[in-house]
Each structure stands twice: as structure tokens, then as C-alpha cells.
Amino acid sequence: MSFQRTRLSTSLVLAIGAGAFAHIAIAQEAGQRVEITGSRIVSPNAASPAPVQVLTAADIAASGSVNLQEIILKNPAFGTPTISRTNSNFITSSVGVSTIDLRNLGEERTLVLVNGRRYVAGQSGQAAIDLNTIPTDLIERVEILTGGASALYGSDAVGGVVNIILKKSIKGILLDAQVGQSQEGDDTLRKFSASVGANSSDGKSKMIGHFSVSKQGPVYSADRSISAIDGFSKAEGLTGDPADLFVNLTPFYSSFAPQGRFFYQGGNRTFDANGNLVPFSTNGPNGDGVGAHGYNRNAIRTIAVPTDRLLFAANGEHQVSEMAKVFFEGTYAATKTKSRLEPFAVDSTGGTNPIFAGGKFVPAETLVNGEKVKNPYMPQALFNLLTDRDGDGLKDYNFTRRLSDIANRGNKTDRDTFRFLTGVEGDIGKWNYNAYAAYGFTKEAQYGTGQVNAANFRYALAAIPDANGNVICADPIARASGCVPVNVFGANTISPAAAQYLHAPSTLVTKITQSFTGATISGEPVELPAGPLGVAVGVEYRKETSSDVADALTQLGLNLGNARPITEGGFDVKEAFGEVRIPILKDKPFVKSLDASLAVRSGKYSSAGSTTSWNAGFDWAFNSMFRFRATTAQSTRAPNIGELFQGPNQTFPTGLVDPCVGVTATSTGAISEACRKDPGVMANIAANGKFTLTQADLQGVSGFNKGNQSLGAEKGRSTTLGLVMTPMANLDVTVDYYKIEISDAIELPGRQFQLTQCYGGDPFFCKDIARRQVAVGGNSAGALAIINSTFENTGGRFNEGVDITTSFRTKLAGGNFLGRLSYSHLMKAWQKTTPDAERDHTTGEVGAPKDRWTMLLGYDIGNFGLKSTISYIGKSYLDDQFMIASEYPKEAGKVAAKTYTDAQLTYRMGKSAQFYFGVNNLFNTKPPLIPSGLPGNDTGVETDGGTYDAIGRRYYLGLRYAFD
Template sequence: MRLMPHAGLVSAAALACALSAHASFAQSGTPPVADPTATASSATTPADEIIVTGSRIRHSPLDQPSPVTFIDKADIDRTGLSSIADVLQRMPSAGGGLNSKNNSSGNLGNPQDGGGVGAGTSEIDLRYLQSKRTLVMVDSLRFVNASSASGVPGSVDLNSIPQAAIERVEVLQDGASAIYGSDAISGVVNIITKTKQKGLEVSLQHGLFREGDGFTRNYDASYGFSIPSAGTEVVFGGSYVQQKPVFRADRAFALFSHPFISSCDSSCSSATPLGRFIVGDNDLTLKSAVGGRPAFDPLDPTGAGSDFKDFSNADRYNTAPLNYLLTPYKRYSAFASLTQPLGGDIKFSSKFFFNRRESANQAAPLPLFIGPDSGNGNLLDTITIDGSNPYNPFGTLSAGTAGTPANYSFVARRLVENGPRHYSQTVDSYYGTATLSGQFQLLGHDWFWDLNGVYGTSHARQTFTGNVNAAHVQEALGPIADCTGDCVPLNLFGGAGSITPAMLNYIAFTEHDRSMQRIWDGTANLSGSLFDLPAGPVGVAFGYEHRDLKGSFTPDPIIQAGLGADIPAQATAGQYNSDEVYGELSVPILKDKPFFQMLNGSFAARYSNYSTGSSKVTLKGGGDWKPVQDVVLRGTYAQGFRAPSIGELFGSLSRFDAPVDDPCNGLNAPGFNSTVRQNCIANGAPSSGDFQQQGSQLPVLTGGNDRLKPETSRSWVGGGVYSASWARDWARTLTLEVNYYNIRVKDAIGAIDPATLLDRCAQTADALSCSAIHRSASGQITQIVGTLQNISSIKTDGLDVNFTYRSPTGPYGAVGLTWLNTFTFKYDEVSPTADGSSTVKRAGTESGTQGYPKYKSNATFDWSLGQFTASITGRYIAAIHEATGDFAGHEMGRRLYGDIQLLWDTKLGDRAFNFAVGVNNIAGTAPPACYSCSLANYDPAVYDLPSQFFYARVGVKL
């Protein structure tokens, strides 16, 4: 059931809505109002009854029972951003999500959420509960999940929705599984698209950072017309968006793998262009690039007669400069919308989207690790480098066999000759809907029905340059007699430049990966009123939904054979369907009584049955009470659930390399904790020698599990709105809204954090944790295994406080203030141990991939006079503390960002023009330094890039 109001009809009814503010807080100041021409089912709907996200029963906007934030086109334009995901991620209630500041190339693998090497999507995460627990819809219908060519994501890529088609966004910050089904645990993002437009609208925007990089261009165009005699409405258009990269080399804070350093420390890579060679008891590197076969004296490995010296931190390789801080992309999109009456009270409507994204990620040249302590999990761990290799100065380096110990730990060589690892994605998304809707009279009331069909598909292709074939590496390292045909002996020992183009031609290959997702969805909805009570009609809605989901990820055949030298992965494919029915009831209990100007109750239930064998009933109940004219109080209790995604159910094991410290480092050092030392030795760390972790990252394996059951949740949301009607002489709008939320997720799907597993094993010898950790004969960690399980629960609560003011228009214009605040009181993750459970308190901390500030705030002040409008926006993020690593407790200080925009609206004849210029992050504020963050020394899910971003935009309506 859908009704899509048009922004152009926000008039007297909208003003009344703003004054009363009984609907949820609108970022733009007003919720939408009804458009009687939007659909057939609205033809006789009173102008004050519409569908707003959170209920399928028509309500007056003044009586909206759930907290909804409305973000319209003006709000989007005010940000100067070229992605709707970036706009939404600025909401104080948003936890972030993937965006173009996440350059997770190389070592993040192919996790089940699809956020690995092929990342290029942009998502929305509400309440820090991850994007997979936020339902994204378009016009109240489901959208196809993303494809990334690196897994099977369980979330929607917001950038696959044509931006020129967006009229507004409604964000429900309440559990809604009983209304909409799976995924709506933390809330719902409903993107409302254009269905009516007169003439041509064009917008052109350019922007760039002060340094001259990160250039963006955003071109939108749409055209609409009507045929009054037939009732036809047509809108079509398209967008082109381009963003150029920003490199870490061009920002001082990101020049190295740790902040505030000017040369490498232990956080830099041990795979260097000169090579690292752990042979016997020696840890060596070349003194310089010598070419050919270097000299090695086994009696005096670092003496004058040897080309080698002891390896130290000063020899490590800085991987940062070639990585992106801001990833490049291009997006081409088109859309079309048709509304056509079919006679009587029946109407047909349809829409079509196409979007192509061309994006890229980049990492430093491939670090090639060979040997038993490499942790590749494939052929490279077992390679023996034969003494007949013409460049090998050490003699035969054996990886060991049964009964024969290895005589080397690993050889690490950064393949700078092969250039950076570059991942380029092309993602094509298609989405179409068809709707028949109508109305009829029953029991003396209007009833509305609609039938909807949805088809969406997303296909991703990824090309990766910079990888090598492990089988060819083995042949090229000898025995030399086996290096025949096209094989060229490989020189890993001569330093930078010693690997020739001929050598690379044999071992290197271009990797091609692909993935797809598809949705078929059919829904039928019926709503109306059963009968009248003294306080008003009893509203009901019923519906049925059948949904079929399919997805797959197909790595390159060489990768599936286990022969890649980068992150290994296996193919994933799966499909399931669901059948669901729901019912909703709205009961007006009292009206126009003392202390009960309004009292309503609402109830909803949904039954979902999945072909994977799971089924679930979810319930929701709530009420809203208006004791006096200016106050509305409301509350809801909601059960929720999330069915496992295709990747979580069917995903094959995949490795990613996590920046985690082994707590067993230095276990023989003076003062080392004796209990930890004993537990480390029991887990396989060597009892002799001063054991040290050889690399800054550890290999972690995760995989899907077809026995997963749905996550469940329960949430309480309560609050109210105060609207100062007494202030109308000097305030067109003066409202204060407060909402408290409390959400608990049970059976949360995930793998235990590897750092947590290591700490539990070392500190308490927890059997479950220790069994997941695999070490080589020398004690180095070769795998940390974490198959996905329903292993944890999440508890979070907080408070949203929103204030809005708008003055009447006077001789000096009009001013307005919109102030949104979110306080996170608690965010606890509870996971099992062998003897109970462990709780990690996240609020006020940084996890290394996600910050959890206890307070975030956005405030926008604007002043308009005639054709001119000026606005300034402040965005505040409270301080947080790092929770893990050597710098646990380090404070990441609070940040305040300021944005300004100047807008001029004018007319030349019958043509309307608008011109805007703006600056985001006007002070060039840098993000706080983060030592545990795995990307670029800061948290891109929470903070802006440093430097000012300037933009200019021109728009025209014809």
C-alpha cells in the first residue's frame, strides 16, 4: 500500500502539521501531506490522511504513532554531498556503514557481508546495529541487495538508487518487523521517489577539496508531463556522478600505518622490496638491492662477506602512500515512472531503475609470503625453494615434511615490480515494479487495495591486477629442472628491481571475480475501516508477501583452486524464499475528553515462513496519547527478527588478515605474566626463546552456516512531542521531541572477534577460544577460525532529543533552527565462553572498525530573505576511547565540523534558476588519530576527511 505525496503540494496542510508537530520530527520541518492525484487509491482520501513509514493504515500526519525523520530534496541539497548514503550517515542516530572512505582492499578478504576487497557500496546503519539490521525500501517496497564481487552482501547499496529520482527519505527509528518483515530491527529507511513533475529539472554540481583532489561532479536531470484527459503521469530522468580519489600520500595524518610517526615502526609490513628471510635462527634482510644472486655466509650471516643484515623495524615497508583515502567511482543511472488510471477506481503504476557503478580500490603491491609460517592456507605454505634456483644463496629451503622439520620460517618479498594491487568493479543494477491499486466502499467506509510485483537484480564484475599464481611461483623457484616451457626462474633474493618483466609474465595473472543478487517480491495489501467508535473509525490493514532471493559469488578459477597469493576464497551460491502474512489494527479509544484530547492504540502481527526451515511470528503494539493541546506522548513495544542472508547461510570459508597482536609476544621476557605464559605454551607457543609475532596481521577464517536461525529482537520506544501553540505570534514552528529507545538482539549472527579469542585463550585458557587458534611448529599463528554462529546478544539504549524552530517571515526575512541529538547510553555485546559469557561494553569506545560515541549532534541554522538563503550546519561528535591494542584507553578527542551554504533562487521569465555555493568542514578539521583502526589511522564510519570541501551548484526548472 503506497501513497507518494508530491513536495510541491506542501502548503496550508503542511503548515498546520508543522504547527501541531504531532507527526514525528521532520528534518526539513514538515512531514509530507497527501497528494490526491498520486495514486488511484488516494482519489477520495481526505487530504489529511496519508501513508507514512511505520504503518500501512492511513493516518493524519498529526497522529503519526512512530518516530519518523523526514529528509526532503532541500535537506539533501543543503549537504553538498553526491551520495544519499553519505547524507543519511550524517544523522546522529546513524552508526555509519560502508562508504567511499572505506578502502578495504587487499587484506579484508571476502566476508559474508560482501564488504571486502570489492567494497564500493554505500550503506546505512542505524543505532550501530549494522546495515544488515536496517531495512531499506523504495516507495515501501523492498529493494535488491548489493553485489560487490567479493561476497554476497546482506544489505542494500544506496548508491544503486538513481539520485535524480529521489523526492524525499523517511527514516523510521523503531522496530518494524511486524509491519515489513525481516531486517527491520533498528529501523527502516524508505526512499520515496518522484511520481509527478511538470517540465524539466536540471542540476549541475562540482566540488573538490582544498588540495585540489577528490573532485566530484554530480549531474541530475528529470522531465515530467501529464495527459489530463487520460490522467497519465510520466516522469523520467537520469544522473551522472563522478568522484576522483584522494590518496593517503596526500594527507599527512595518513602517511604511515600509525599516526604521529615519520618512519616505520612495528606496524609497517615485514614484506619489503629487499625481502625478509627467516632461515634457521636468522632473521635477515638485504643490505641493499644488489641484483643477481647475493652472497650469503652461513657462518657469519651478517658479516662483511654477506649481502644480508639483521631485520629490524627500520627495514619494514610503508604500505600507506599508494592506498586511497577516498575511493574513486562513476555512477550512471536512469529511471522512469508511469501512473495510468485504468477506469473506475483502478490505477496502474510502474517504475524502472538502472544504475551502473564503476568503482575502484587500491592497495600497496602484493606481499608474497612463502613458507610454513606464512599463514596463506594454501600451496605457498608448503613450498620448498630448491638450491638449484640460480638466485637462491641459502641452498635448499625446506618447508618440512612428516618427520623432517622445516629449515626456514618464511620468505617475504614485496612485489613492487608488479605495481599496486588494483581492484576495479563494474556493478549493474536493474529494478522494476508494477502496481495495480484501487478502492471500494465497504461497511460505509473507503477501502484501499494494491497488488505489487518487484523484480531486481544486481550483477558485479571485478578485475584485480597485482596477484600471482602460486603454482607458477613454485615452478619458478625450482628445482630448476622443473622450470620448463614458459617458466622463467624467479628471483626473490635480489631486492627491488630483481624481478624482471619476463618473471612477472609467468607468475602474475589478472583475476576476474563476479557476483550477483536477485529479488522477486510480490505483495498484496488491503486497508480500510471496520466501523466507527466515538473517537473515530477503527482502521485495519492485511497483507500477504512472497519473496524469493538468490545470490552467488564466483571467484576466479585460479583463486578457487587455492593458487592465488592474495586472499583465498571459494564460490558461494544459494537461494531461498518466504511466505508471509500480516495484520494491523488501529483503535481510537478516546477523543476530545479532559486530559484525553486523543488516545489511540495500535497492534500488528506478522507470520513469516522460510524455505530454509525457519518460521517466526512477530508482534507490535503501541499507543499515542494527547493529554493537552500541545503535548503528544507515545510508546511502542516491538518484536523483530532478521533471517540469515544468503552469504551467512551458504558462504564458503574465506580468509581475511586482521591487524591483531598476539598476546603471547615476548613470553620469556622478564616480568611477563606467568599465567599467560603457561596458557600460551599450552596453545602451541614455544617455551624456549623470546617468541615474537612476525607480522602485524593475523589470518582469520570465517564461513557461512546453513544451520543458522533467525536473529530476534525486542525493542521499546517511548517519548513525546511538545508543540508550543502559544508561541505562534513569533514562531511558525516551535517543537521539542524526545524519544527513548531500548533494543535487545538475541541470537545475533557473527564470529567472535579474533582479538577477543586470543585474549580469552591467553588470559583464561578458555577451551572454545583456544580451539579456534592454530599455530605452526614455531608457534606462529597460521589460522584463527570463526564460523558464523548465533553466538551473541546485543543490548543498546539511548535517547533522541530533537528541536525545531521557524520564525514568521518579516521585513528581515525568516530564520530557522533544526537541532538533532542522539545520546547512546549503552551498547553491550555479550558472547559465550567455555564457562559462561563475556560482555564487551562499546559505548564511548572505538573497536578499530567502528566508533560508538555517547553523544552526536547536528544543528542547522538558516536565514532566508526574499530570493536568498544562507545556512550553517554544525556536526558534533563526542570523544571516544580506543578499546584494544597497545593504545587501549587512548582518547580520540571530540570533533566539531562546520558547513555553510549560500543559495539564490530567482526567475527569468517562466524559468526558475537556483545557484548555490558551499563549504563543508570549513575549518578543515582533521579526524582524531586512531591506532587500532585498520584503515588510514582514523575511523571513516564516523569522521570526515580533513580539509575543506568546496562546491558550487546550478539548477534550472523549465
């Protein structure tokens, strides 16, 4: 087979590229049959009755983005992603994965397709794909279908569908190189990509190959003024004054300090910089950090994790005969990320995962041959303060310590995604057929540092002198196994040998596999008076598996960190679907065309049983200027593997309000009575006069999230009504109303909700809540210790709003001007965890503002082009559950609106080269301060890093070059 190459057309590269998210028709040759997002019927008259917004290749080029997530999130229909570079530093796996969430209904309810077909997930146990694995320079367009579409595409399309269409033809070679960084000198960017295409001389074969590599550097919390110092909301648990909600109490250092804090009967001590034994002061005598013994965790934390990507992609097709064409798609993506957290904070006796379980204290002396032998590392001044608290006749103590002399915590992750699809398609008379099969996998290998072996720590703390005066471990069996005694008294006192003995590097290996096959037949077999009847039928089979295996210590929680048992499982599903489009009227008064459509899909899951989805709609064109469309649908979502099979996975929730705070022995009301039933709460009240919490209490709550193999599918009902107007040739306007309601939603109840319900009179929610019964270390009696949560089919969600888009283009001063606006107004949104629960209204909360819009403006003249994107995030409020529990008025939790402006200047040199220079966050808009302790805070970022820009102004410079 001979191939020829011709010069790559630069029209796409040099297109104005300023507009995105417009409702546009996809250009096609006359009579060519195509399939569009929103219908399986292949037809030359393809049109979707559901609203479809389109993002073009030129839009992506104009954004300067190396990751598709970055530009998609500017569409106001999308909510805050669960995982991105700027909100994933603290998650225990999938750091740096890029997901998307339509309508804030959850990423698991947004189905992402590639060329109309499924793609392997990017994180274990989940269905959401990782957009890091999609080559942005190979994208032809992205079609965004808002509204339920499970009847067409299967499970997960409850909130909508994002269909990524890759280029099928490139002539020649296109190179793209880009560098950039923030104005602070970090968030560095390096990118290079090469795309090449070739066609056979007889036109029967096409081939595309793509290679790209990109590196995005880290941004550290210490390098931004908003997050440089560890802080905490002044109001939370401290003053109760609503005016203090957004006042960041800094410093609010951690009480887990590198030099240690040592507790004994009646007090505690620490060491100053000179090694003297002194009383402990978290933030200094004056609260300004001067003379403080606490630890600034934000000095180590990360805002944006460094992410390296390597991508190979290829696709091709060959016309075997007039009736058959074979095709393939292949992708391989390798991603490397690195998180960085402060060193581990160990609590010998208290906390969630203590070295000594059951409240046992650390012996300060050991019986050797019947005689008491003092730990030789312990300073005599501290030893003199100790007593025997557990009745064994030996002095004891307990301590907290930041293990700075062992290692920072963090994970290095290597993630590999592979997908290969092949199939055959063609036309037989009036019918089009398409058959395909695919296999894909995502593997993640994660290596973590900073954890310690609890058993080794216990042995190492029991130190005695040997006959030569050397310090050794007291236990002879431990000594024979390599035990090294540890000195925890003061900063930098742990020897390298002891650090090596204690250190427990963690590993995590995950793998997701997906295989599917399917076939579709569509056509227009009958000509009706108003046009051809369109029909499509098909079958699909899909199998998915997932496994998540941590090292043995992590599985059992014996490295003092999050316990993470093995999670593995899978399911398969058999589905059949059909769709029909019926032309009803054509070329009548007030009816240029009127079509109706109906689709249904039936599935049988090995995990969740049988499901049925359907949708119905109509498309009514009054004339060439006005068109009305409407759809109603029932969508289903089967539980994903994590929701079904996840073992008890430990988490450490923040931003919780304990309903018992402030309760006294005589306060009245149902909450006070419920709180006083707990002996630990009563002990706290007896000691303090009212129920109070310490800083360690506020930061020391844990819990386990668990799967549920009894889950069934959830159901979503959606309605969309839309008006499309083209009052003049260069102006398009669309107005779409949507309403989505989900029943039997698969949810974790939410820990604040569990607390509110338990102490509001519903004992069902109390079974998963445990409090500490005695004061241990820095934790108070009665403080919350554990709040567990299990996935259930008990939830409900609702989302209602209006989308408006406009597009205007015209000649202006010898050049071309293009403007587009995409606006979304959220009318109502709520969720609830049980059918009888009160609705938790989320309308207007952080991450889900009532109003969002994006305006794109572009102008080109001669060889120059200027593009600008202006994104507006409306005013928001803190989570109302937090505000209610804290007894704050709603207005006290107001978060100001933010507007971000991006701009790009291009210059064309000759026919082959284009230089571009861009600035993101042109005016360096600062993110709103959302301190630790408030909902919406991302740890170490001091704002919602998934919603607002926490990095600041960034510059980039690039060159695109096309040649034979």
C-alpha cells in the same frame, strides 16, 4: 494520449533546505487517504505511534551530496557504515558500496525500503542495499523509523526502517550540474542530472524520467600528512606504555621489501640501492627511515576510492478507472570503482599462504644429471652463506619480497543494479487495495591485479643454465608449458616475461536476485465513538538468491591471496500480516485523542522456519501542544544468504592482542599456564626468555569466516516512549526514549574475544585457534597463525538511549530563519557472543560515542540563502576488549570529540536558475589519529574512515535550472 508540460515550480529548489531529521507531518489534501512509514493503514488521519524523522528533498539539495549515504550519516541515530568510499579500499568485494547502520546494531538490522517496498541488495550474500543506486535528485523525502518494525515490513527491521519516498510528479524539466574538489586538489567531483515530468491533459496519467551521472575522484594515503608514511602504534607490542597508544611510530615500514630479504641458517641479508649484500634494517639504523630497507605501503594505498555512477530511473501511473490505477517503478544503476593497494608481499616458506607449504625451503641449487647446479641468478656472496637445512643435500634459503615489479594490487569493479516494480491500487468504497510484483538484481564483475600463481612461482624459482648459458626453468614439463625463470635477488630484477608468467589476475563475479509479490487491503470499515476503526491485512511472497564465484586459483588460495570458495544459495518466505488501529477516546478532558494500535506478522522461511513478529502502541494527544506515544515490539531477522551458505572466506584481522605476550617459563596465573601448553610458545620462550613477537607476527594472522546452514532467526525486543511538544506555532520539540535488545543474535564471535576466552579458561574457543610451531622466515615460533570464526545464533545485543529534536522558524530582519537540532545520547550498549559470555560494553567506543548531535541553520532573504550544518561527534574510547587484553586503563584510549561544519550559499537568478556554492568541513577539522595496530583503524587511513572525515575541506559549485 496527449501530454502537456508546464513550468517546474522552483519553490522546492529555493526552499531554505536547512533542516533535516525533524519529526514533521507530511502535508496532504483534506480527506486524502495516505500511508505513512510506521503503519500499513491508509487513512486521512494517518499518524505513527513510533518516532519517525524526516529528511526532505530540500535538505538533500542543501547538502550538496551526490550520494544519499553522505547526508543520512549526519543523523546521530546512525552509526559507522560497514562500507563507504573511505573504509572499503581493502575489502575483497563490494568496494565503494554505500550502506547505513541504525543504532550501530549492524547494517543487516536496518531495513531500507523504496516507496514502502523492499529493494534488491547491493552486495552478495547480504541484505543491505547500496545507496549509490538511489537517485538523490528524485527523492521526495526519506522517513526514518527508529525501533523494531518487522511486524509491518518483515525481516531485517530490528534496528529500524529507512523508507525512501521518490517523487511521483514533476512538471517540466530540472537540470543540476555540479563540480568540486578538496583543497588538496583531489577528491574531484563532477555531476550532472536531468529530471523530467509530464502529465496527461486529462490528469489521468503521470510520468517521470531521471538521468544522472557523477564522478568522484580518488584520495591517496600519500597525500595526507596523517597517513603519508606507513606507521604503527608505538605502544602496541613494543613499549606497553599507555602514553604511547596514539603515538604513531613512523616510519614503521614493512619488512617485505621490493629488493627481497633472504634468510639462511643464522641470519638474513638484503640488497642496498647499489646491489650490495647488506644486513636488513626495516626503518634504518636510527629508526628515521634513512638507510631503511623496508617498504612504505602507504605510498600506494587509498583513503577514498574513485567512484563513477550512472543512473536511470522512471516511474509513472495511469488511472484506468475510478477504482483502479496501475503504476510502475524502474531503476537501473551502473557503478564503477577502483581500489589500489600496495604490491603483493610474498613469503616463500612462512606466512599464511606460502609458495612452499609445510615449511619447505627454496632450493638454491638443483640436481642435473646427478650434479649440483647453482641457481645462476643467485649472487655468489649470498650462495656462500647458505647451508642445507632440510637434509636433502642441497643448499637452501627462504625469502620474503614485495612484488613491485609485477603489479600493484587492486580491483576494478563494475556493478549493475536493476529493479522493476509494477502494480495496481485503488479504492472500493471504504477500502483501499494495493497489489504489486517486482524483480531486481545486482551483478558485480571484478577484475583484480597483483596476485601470483603459487605453482608457477615454484617452477620459476628452480632455475638452471642451459647448454648455451641461457637461464631456464629446471622442470622440463614446466618449460614446455611456458615457464619463465625468475630472478628475485634485488629490486626490479623480475623480467617482464617472468612477471607475466607469475602474474595471476583474479576475477570475481557475483549476482543477487530478488523477486517478490504482495497485496494489502486497508480501510476504516467501522465508525466508533472516538473515530473510525482502521484495519489493514496483507500477504507477501519473496525469493532471494545470491552467488559469489571467484576464479579457480582464488577459490583454492593458490594465488597466495585470500582463499574465496564459491558461495551460493537462496531462500524464499511466505508471510501474512495484519494491523488494527483503535480510537479509544476523543475530545475529553486531557484527551484530545487516544488511539491504540496492534500489528502482527507470521512468516515461513525455507531456511529458518517459522517466525512471528508483533508490535503494539498507543498515541495520546493531551491537547494541541502535547502528545505522548509509546510502542513495544518483537522483531525478527532471518539469516541472510552469506550467514547461511558462505564458504570458508579468508581474512587478515588486525589490532589483535596476543594474551601470551610477556609470558615466561616461571610466570604464574591461568593465562601463563594455558600459553605454556603450546609447544610453539615454549620454543619462543626458550629462545627469547619470554614470549615475544616480531613485526611480521603482528601483521601475519589469518583466518576463515564460515557460514552455518543451521542458523535460525534472531529476535529483537524494542520499546520506545516519546513526548511531542508544540508550545508555540513556530517551535516543535520531541523527546524519545528507546531500548532495543536482541537475543539469538547471528554473530561471528570476534577474534579478540575468542583469544580472551580461550586463554581465560574456556576451551570451546580454542578449537579455532592455531599457532606456528616453528620459526619460519620472519615469523616466530608460537605466533598466532589462524583464528577461524563461524556464524552462530549465540549472540546478544543491547542498545538504549534518548533522541531529542527541536525545530524553530521565524521571520528575522526581513528574511526567514530556520533552526533544527537533532541530538542522540547513548545510555548503554553492549554485545556478547554467547549467552554465558561477559557483556562487551560498546558504549562510548569509537564509532558509538555517547553523545552526537547535528544542528542545521538556515536564513534566506530576497534572492540569497545561507545554510549551515554543524555535526558533533562526542569523545570516544578504543575498544574495551583491546584495552583489557593490553592491560591499559580506559582513559588511555580516549579519542577527542570532533565538530564538522558544512555551509552552502545560494543565489536565485530570475524564476528558473539557482546558483549554489558550498564548503564541506569548512574549518578543515582533522581526524583523530588512530594508528595501525589499534582497533578502529582503517588500513591506509590512520583513523576510522567511516566515522571521521579523512579527506578535509572540500569545495563545490553548482547550477540548478528549471524550464518548460
